[in-house]
Amino acid sequence: MPRSPEDALKATLARVAPGTQLRDGLERILRGRTGALIVLGFDRTIDSICSGGFDIGIDFSPTRLRELAKMDGAIVCDRDASNILRAAVQLVPDSTIPTQESGTRHRTAERVAIQTGVPVISVSQSMQIIALYVNGLRHVLEGSEPVLARANQALATLERYRARLDQVTNSLSALEIEAMVTVRDVAITLQRQEMVRRISEEISQYVLELGVDGRLLSLQVEELTTGLGPGSEMVLRDYMDPGSNGASPEERVATLQGFSSTDLIDLGTIASVLGFNPSTDSLDAVVQPKGYRLLSGIKAVPPAVATRLVDHFDGLQNMMAANIEDLMAVDGIGEQRARTVREGLSRIAETSLLDRFM
Numbered sequence: 526m527p528r529s530p531e532d533a534l535k536a537t538l539a540r541v542a543p544g545t546q547l548r549d550g551l552e553r554i555l556r557g558r559t560g561a562l563i564v565l566g567f568d569r570t571i572d573s574i575c576s577g578g579f580d581i582g583i584d585f586s587p588t589r590l591r592e593l594a595k596m597d598g599a600i601v602c603d604r605d606a607s608n609i610l611r612a613a614v615q616l617v618p619d620s621t622i623p624t625q626e627s628g629t630r631h632r633t634a635e636r637v638a639i640q641t642g643v644p645v646i647s648v649s650q651s652m653q654i655i656a657l658y659v660n661g662l663r664h665v666l667e668g669s670e671p672v673l674a675r676a677n678q679a680l681a682t683l684e685r686y687r688a689r690l691d692q693v694t695n696s697l698s699a700l701e702i703e704a705m706v707t708v709r710d711v712a713i714t715l716q717r718q719e720m721v722r723r724i725s726e727e728i729s730q731y732v733l734e735l736g737v738d739g740r741l742l743s744l745q746v747e748e749l750t751t752g753l754g755p756g757s758e759m760v761l762r763d764y765m766d767p768g769s770n771g772a773s774p775e776e777r778v779a780t781l782q783g784f785s786s787t788d789l790i791d792l793g794t795i796a797s798v799l800g801f802n803p804s805t806d807s808l809d810a811v812v813q814p815k816g817y818r819l820l821s822g823i824k825a826v827p828p829a830v831a832t833r834l835v836d837h838f839d840g841l842q843n844m845m846a847a848n849i850e851d852l853m854a855v856d857g858i859g860e861q862r863a864r865t866v867r868e869g870l871s872r873i874a875e876t877s878l879l880d881r882f883m
């Protein structure tokens with residue numbers, strides 16, 4: 526599957542993060558008050574827009590990059606910047622590609638990145654900034670301090686969001702055991718899961734951007750995201766109306782992830798991914814889960830067995846009421862597994878009710 530421009534930008538951010546040789550070279554160019562135009566990859570399309578310059582084919586080093594940047598023209602490196610392939614190259618991209626940039630260096634960088642799909646870095650001599658161009662995206666590299674400040678703010682938000690998510694998830698489990706879940710409870714859980722996912726993704730971009738300076742941050746995120754559970758796909762499997770628009774759980778997850786921040790505030794809009802109609806249905810309607818999410822919390826139940834259990838019992842309530850013999854009637858479930866499922870379900874029931882009332 527082709528990567529999205531955002532994913533390609535993330536991969537490039539990792540290649541120029543603090544601690545890498547390439548970043549060291551770029552910082553040297555910046556400190557030396559020269560500029561540079563650096564292409565990160567070489568293929569036939571790049572070759573076809575290169576004019577003049579010379580082939581060098583040497584190992585990459587920050588000082589070599591810095592020295593070569595003193596010459597007019599662009600530098601072409603291989604994809605992971607382990608070799609410098611050409612220097613003093615005139616790049617001649619398609620001039621009809623629209624660009625918002627002013628200055629020939631930056632216009633060229635943007636056009637080359639769009640035309641070839643290869644990341645291009647420009648170091649501006651006059652503005653003293655390093656910018657990445659990846660497909661149609663532009664990203665200005667900052668020093669670690671401002672990025673860390675934003676990352677720490679995001680981390681504090683993640684901590685709050687995580688606490689709230691744990692609360693609503695525990696409450697959903699307890700309501701499921703009591704058969705009292707409403708569409709509103711499901712929508713709130715999906716909303717909170719998506720908020721945690723978004724802020725975690727934002728922080729993971731900061732971690733990439735910070736390279737060696739982001740190690741502590743990455744440990745903190747790891748701590749705040751462990752035991753997060755199966756995510757929105759299981760909630761959707763539990764509550765979606767399969768007949769509504771025929772979408773698969775994965776497609777519904779994608780719809781949820783595509784919602785704007787305004788959509789994400791509206792519980793009716795969120796519930797629409799389940800097949801709920803905000804203009805006719807009530808958020809207070811009681812709904813029954815199939816049991817996928819709770820079963821995913823029992824390690825000894827692989828997904829295929831969970832599906833068979835769900836199909837057999839047709840709803841969590843019937844499954845909760847099943848004894849060992851009932852469970853053994855399900856294809857692929859022997860006595861041992863039946864006991865594990867029974868104990869697992871009873872444990873979940875006890876802990877969710879305890880969490881709710883303690």
Ligand SMILES: Nc1ncnc2c1ncn2[C@@H]1O[C@H](COP(=O)(O)OP(=O)(O)OP(=O)(O)O)[C@@H](O)[C@H]1O
Nearest residue numbers: 560597598599615616628629630631633649650651
């Ligand atoms: N098409 C190109 N191919 C290779 N190098 C280029 C190209 N266009 C510009 N450059 C490089 O950029 C340098 C600066 O060009 P120019 O002053 O027009 O750009 P600029 O966008 O104003 O850059 P800066 O922000 O660094 O001042 C050129 O001397 C040349 O080395």
